[in-house]
Amino acid sequence: MNRYKTAPPAIAFIRNFGLKQGALASSVAHDSHNIVAVGCDDDSIARAINAVIASTGGLSAVNDQETKVLGLPVAGLMSADDGFEIADRYTQLDRFVKEKLGSTLQAPFMTLSFMALLVIPHVKLSDLGLFDGDRFEFYR
Numbered sequence: 001m002n003r004y005k006t007a008p009p010a011i012a013f014i015r016n017f018g019l020k021q022g023a024l025a026s027s028v029a030h031d032s033h034n035i036v037a038v039g040c041d042d043d044s045i046a047r048a049i050n051a052v053i054a055s056t057g058g059l060s061a062v063n064d065q066e067t068k069v070l071g072l073p074v075a076g077l078m079s080a081d082d083g084f085e086i087a088d089r090y091t092q093l094d095r096f097v098k099e100k101l102g103s104t105l106q107a108p109f110m111t112l113s114f115m116a117l118l119v120i121p122h123v124k125l126s127d128l129g130l131f132d133g134d135r136f137e138f139y140r
Helices: 043-053 084-097 108-114
Strands: 025-026 036-039 058-062 067-071 123-126 131-132
Touching: 025 108, 036 043, 036 084, 036 108, 043 058, 067 084, 067 131, 084 108, 084 123
Parallel strands: none
Antiparallel strands: 025 036, 025 058, 058 067, 123 131
16 A cells, blocks of 8 residues: 555465464555555455554554554654564564464565565565566566
């Protein structure tokens, strides 16, 4: 989702996140820091994105019963809260994604943030659509 102007979302399939339910979203999405999300169904993805928007930036994860958010209100990237508190909340959110949503990744939020970084290979997703990082051009 474009954070800076009203635009339709760019949508693509992704594999190997291992999610069994729910969704996660983040405004930490290199390089433009739009909101990037991955999930099992449209409703969960929308709820995860809306949780990031409601926190004016951050990380979120949702399932049918719970919505977890780590707000990062400073440009959608940082918090003015105590660093130890943020680290603890991040650890809890990471555990929720692995234990409740089923992610098999070692660092699901870090992996998600790099899915939007167009300058590294191979296929990436931007608010303008799928991008081939090897050929350095958008798919048509």
